[in-house]
Amino acid sequence: MTAKFHFIAGLPRSGSTLLAALLRQNPRFHASMSSPLARMTSSVLVEMTGEDGPLVSPDKRRGVLRGLFDAYYAEESATREVIFDTNRGWGTRLPLLTELFGDVKMICMVRDVARVMDSFEVLVRKNVFERSGLFLDERERATVYSRTEALLLPNRTIGYALASLKEAVYGEHARSVLVVEYDHLVRFPAQTLRLIYQFLGEPLFEHSLDTLHYDEPGFDNGIATPGLHLVRPSIQTIARRTVLPPDLHERLSQLSFWRQPGYSRAHLVRHANAGAGDADGAAKLVIASADEVSEPDLLPELHRLP
Template identity: 35%
Template sequence: MSRNFHFISGLPRSGSTLLSVLLGQHPDIYCDPYSTPVCSLMTKMLSVISEGEYKTEFTDDKVVNLLKKTMDTYHDISSRPNLIIDNNRAWCSKLQLLDYLYPDAKVICCVRDPVWVINSFERIIGRDPTLSSYLVPIEHRATLHLRVNYLLSPAGAFGFAYQALQEAFFGQFSSKLVLVDYDSLVTRPLSVMRLLEKELNVPSATYDMDNVRYEPPTAYDGALETPGLHEIAPKVEPQRHPLILPPDIVNRLAGCAFWKNSNMNPKSVRII
């Protein structure tokens, strides 16, 4: 069966799990609620294709076929709808590849003020008094400042995603992007879903915003020593949490939500 593919990417702690679950309520859409390995599989496959002794063995058609079959095989479940949305933060760094394989695909990027992204990371890591989360290597866990510095680094969960988002937003394939701001999602969810339905060219559906049913990936979160990483509230509404970051970190992150500045959007990237 030929399937239509779209993608979810963007910043962590910015509503991608919630949005994925809501999209999954649409009868014509299957959406992975958390990251799949497809992007990593394609990346490793491309390293074999483009490097070393086998690089002469691959025609362009063969490369396209292998990569698409990887996606098709991973999602080859007969009960799934024809429109599938794959989820991985690294897709923002692969827009050229996605445009090559799926020229009509949209990449939905969940975004949120970086102050509150880092605040959310610190809250969930700080739930465990032993600070055992693998989101931050043990040598960077001793103080809040060390943890934040790592998260903001290019190797960190936020730093990588933020740089990939900038690459996508300001790059030549930015027309593929649809940004969904976390605050919009939790304050006017139905409006956001209606706009996304138009972007994905699917009919309007009914969504239950008061009873969001979802089975969190406890094994996945447990492997990261970060229980609750993908938990979401059963009702879509703003979650009030105190700011626990010191002023110097807040000041450091102030103004980093570049998508909120219309002067920083010369290509008119769609922002919901």
């Protein structure tokens, strides 16, 4: 069986593992935590374009890379029709993925950047007897400010993911991108999943929102950050105060660029206009026009970034 490939990218701590846990309930789908396939692709490209590059034609390069995907997912492709590969680096590879697979779709999970850092900070403080592998040395681990600056560096966990996300959202293949806020997936999972299926062009599947389970303790413990990929059995919204200082929270929130007007052909799940509802008062999802303003307490809809 030849499987169809789609991709999950975006920001860390923004629901990509939760989305994978939901999608894998569909017997037609395979989805998981971040795989090494993006890094493997980059490594193979380096080899094929290096000293021996003239010996490897573009057609051979395409065949080798497509073969890498098929080989990596050979077992899953035998029983699943759609493969979702997750890696934050895919945002920089949309032109390549389009060349390899044609009509690919990419779901980019996002979250207020302050909340992303807050989530990392909670994990670090929770595991007080561990030296998290997210940081290189004690200078980076020293304070919440140094930890934040470290993760925001261009080649590090948050900084690289932000740059990759911008490249996908503002690039020439942005029509293939759907930006999904973590809060929408958690607060309105059924509606958000319906929009994701609509975007993918896949038949709807009835998901169970109360029998979730996903965990990668081997990986998480290996980087001394237990719970990094743990998904709770049911989707819950947990209200709590941020652990970040106010000045840091405000500065980080300003990095959430997808909430600001800006040219892009990407799609965005966002709130419906006030008053959009059925006759019985239930909220109704619509496809908004580009100039509609988000209303924070209503349901999301599929919307083009202006």
